[in-house]
Amino acid sequence: MMRGSLLPRCSNSIFPPPPNSNRLQPPSLKRLSAPTAASSGAQSRLTFSQNYRTAPNRLRCSVSESQWKQDREMATGDEQQDPRIAGISSAIRVIPNFPKPGIMFQDITTMLLDTKAFKDTIDLFVERYRDKNISVVAGVEARGKPNKLPGEVISEEYSLEYGTDKMEMHVGAVEAGERALVIDDLIATGGTLCAAVKLLERVGVNVVECACVIELLGLKGRERLGDRPLFVLVNAT
Amino acid sequence: MFAAENGLKSDPRLQGISEAIRVVPHFPKQGLNSSLVFFFGVWLFNYFCCCGCCLTGIMFQDITTLLLDHKAFKDTVDIFVDRYRGMNISVVAGVEARGFVFGPAIALAIGAKFVPLRKPRKLPGEVISEAYELEYGTDCLEIHVGAVQSGERAIVIDDLVATGGTLSAAIRLLERVGAEVIECACVIGVREVKGQCRLNGKPLYILVEPRQIDNCC
Numbered sequence: 221m222m223r224g225s226l227l228p229r230c231s232n233s234i235f236p237p238p239p240n241s242n243r244l245q246p247p248s249l250k251r252l253s254a255p256t257a258a259s260s261g262a263q264s265r266l267t268f269s270q271n272y273r274t275a276p277n278r279l280r281c282s283v284s285e286s287q288w289k290q291d292r293e294m295a296t297g298d299e300q301q302d303p304r305i306a307g308i309s310s311a312i313r314v315i316p317n318f319p320k321p322g323i324m325f326q327d328i329t330t331m332l333l334d335t336k337a338f339k340d341t342i343d344l345f346v347e348r349y350r351d352k353n354i355s356v357v358a359g360v361e362a363r364g365k366p367n368k369l370p371g372e373v374i375s376e377e378y379s380l381e382y383g384t385d386k387m388e389m390h391v392g393a394v395e396a397g398e399r400a401l402v403i404d405d406l407i408a409t410g411g412t413l414c415a416a417v418k419l420l421e422r423v424g425v426n427v428v429e430c431a432c433v434i435e436l437l438g439l440k441g442r443e444r445l446g447d448r449p450l451f452v453l454v455n456a457t
Numbered sequence: 458m459f460a461a462e463n464g465l466k467s468d469p470r471l472q473g474i475s476e477a478i479r480v481v482p483h484f485p486k487q488g489l490n491s492s493l494v495f496f497f498g499v500w501l502f503n504y505f506c507c508c509g510c511c512l513t514g515i516m517f518q519d520i521t522t523l524l525l526d527h528k529a530f531k532d533t534v535d536i537f538v539d540r541y542r543g544m545n546i547s548v549v550a551g552v553e554a555r556g557f558v559f560g561p562a563i564a565l566a567i568g569a570k571f572v573p574l575r576k577p578r579k580l581p582g583e584v585i586s587e588a589y590e591l592e593y594g595t596d597c598l599e600i601h602v603g604a605v606q607s608g609e610r611a612i613v614i615d616d617l618v619a620t621g622g623t624l625s626a627a628i629r630l631l632e633r634v635g636a637e638v639i640e641c642a643c644v645i646g647v648r649e650v651k652g653q654c655r656l657n658g659k660p661l662y663i664l665v666e667p668r669q670i671d672n673c674c
Contacts, residue, residue, distance in 0.1 A: 315581040325581045329601055332561065332571040339565055361554075368554075370484040370517045390521055 304340035309454045311337035312434065326434050326456055328405050344453060345431055349401055354428060356400035360387070360416050374422065378415035387415045389423075396424025406434040407450065410441030417448060458654060460536060460664045470532040475665040477522055477529035478645065482670055484517040518645050518667050520555060520616050534559060536664060537642055538566040541612060548611035548636060550574055552598070552627055555616035559644065563614065572604045574613075574627050585633060589626035598626045600634065607635025618643045618661060621650040628657045 311331040318325040331337050361368070366375065366386040373388040394400065402416045407430070417427045430445060435452040442450050461471055523529050541549075541563065550572045551560025557573060564571035577586065577597045584599040605611065613627045618641070628638050638659050646663035650656060 313582065318581040319578075327581045329573060329580065329582075329604065332564075332573070333604055335565075335568055335570060338561075338571065342565060367485075369521065370481040370519045371479065371521075393521070393525060 302344065304337075304344060305453060307334070308337045308341050308344075308433070312454070314456075324456075326406055326436070328433060331433075341433060341453065345403070348451065349429075349431075352428060353399050354401050355398045356394050356420075356425065358389075358394075358400055358402045358416060358420060360402065360404040360412055374419065376415045376419045376422070378411050380411065387412070387419060389419045394420065394423055394425050398425050399428050400425045402427055402430045404430075404432050406436065407432045407441040407452065408436045408439045410439075410444030413441070414444055417445070458660065458662060459648075459666075460662065463662070465536065468536075470529075470536065471665060473526070473529045474523065474533050474644070475668060477526040478665070478668065479519040479522040480668050480670040481517040481519050483515060484519075485515065516667065516669060518617055520558065520644060523644075524558065533644060533664065534562045534566065537563045537614070537662075540662065541640075541642075542567050544639060545610055546612055546639060547609045548572055548605050548631075550600075550605075550611055550613045550627060550631055552613065552615040552623055553579070556614045558616065560614045563612075563642075570604070572600065572611075574598045574600055574630060585630065587626045587630040587633070589622045591622065596623075598623070598630055600630050602634075605631060605634045605636045609636045611636040611638050613638060613641045614643070615641075616644050617667070618646040618650060618656075618663065621656045624661075625657050628659055 308331065311334040313327040313330040315325040315327050317323065331341065366388055369388050369390050372391040374391060375386050375388045377384050377386050400420050402413060402420070404413060404416075407413055413430050413432075417430065420427050427448060429449040429451055432450070432452045433454060435441065435450070435455050437455050437457050461468065465471060523533065537559070546567060547569050549560050549564035549567070549569045551557045551574065553573060553575045560573075561571045563569075573580070575598070577599055580599055580601050583602040585602055586597050586599045588595050588597045611631050613624060613631065615624060615627075618624055624641050624643075628641070631638050638657075640660045640662050641656055642662045644664050645667050646661065647666065648654075650661065655661060
């Protein structure tokens with residue numbers, strides 16, 4: 221059964237405020253640095269840095285040329301940063317040399333352990349898109365994966381540093397004319413996001429904006445998206 | 458236990474959720490010599506001998522159509538949230554990959570951490586691994602060291618429970634790091650897993666049963 225047409229709707233956050241959560245402590249950063257006693261069969265692949273970041277992150281909300289000039293409350297400069305950004309940035313762990321030497325991997329799983337940082341991340345995006353008549357949020361799978369979706373799909377190939385990869389979307393999941401948001405945890409070269417945008421545009425969807433938690437500066441991801449708007453919470457170098 | 462027998466009898470939301478799930482025959486494709494094909498095929502043969510053409514096929518329960526139905530998706534999350542909100546749960550562990558679709562929403566709503574349980578070599582930090590058996594061969598689930606503290610109360614979430622192999626591995630992983638697994642929650646599941654309504658002694662909470670397609674092939 222495929223869904224019928226979806227009317228665009230403005231969603232209020234589906235998340236009520238968490239219950240009295242005094243008992244829930246955000247994880248101590250130190251604790252995550254100290255491995256627990258290895259039980260038999262534990263496989264330890266990497267020892268990670270005691271510090272959460274080995275390179276300072278420039279913290280800012282950045283918005284490319286966007287038609288939403290009214291959203292000035294989201295900071296466009298360093299002087300006017302939402303106070304929640306600092307907590308989000310510091311909750312992201314940097315793992316050096318993963319998945320290969322020379323890469324500083326931005327690990328968002330630690331942010332998922334910090335209930336406030338996670339909620340703030342979602343809230344920042346929800347506040348921005350709540351009243352923008354978005355009917356589709358398209359989420360990207362890491363490093364594009366063919367052959368995962370069970371129904372009929374359309375595919376978009378895109379370039380990697382060596383070779384190509386393929387991203388797929390279910391036929392009929394979206395309708396021409398819908399307004400969509402594309403979301404991923406991080407933009408680097410922009411190849412994955414571009415493939416996602418193209419997939420949606422091929423079926424007539426209007427991709428209103430791309431949204432990422434992290435932008436890796438210096439890899440020209442923003443340029444690869446061209447004039448398509450990009451909104452990020454945190455920059456990393 | 459099924460939601461319909463545990464306080465949600467005749468809840469109209471359950472029917473909407475069930476109907477929003479698409480059944481895709483023969484996925485992964487017939488003839489693929491993969492452990493996954495045999496894994497689901499044997500399971501389905503045992504439970505869904507509906508017609509000759511489907512005997513060797515797979516009735517894949519596709520939750521992506523549920524995600525397109527805003528009401529059904531919200532209802533799914535709401536039912537789990539209503540159940541777990543008052544139970545002092547501080548960890549929601551989601552099994553890759555479709556557990557990632559429901560888990561974070563539940564975690565955010567109940568104020569718990571979300572912990573992804575992933576296939577090997579996906580998590581960047583130091584991990585603990587738990588192997589489990591497939592019909593042919595083995596697979597492995599991993600969790601970040603330090604993601605869960607000893608004594609935390611946890612639930613495990615996945616889209617579907619079949620033989621329970623993956624969920625059992627998830628329970629073992631969490632118990633190895635000292636968590637107390639309160640329950641396993643799945644959108645879709647069969648009435649009994651290996652003749653039991655519990656898994657590793659832990660209760661199972663399931664919203665709907667798998668559907669067959671209306672017209673075979």
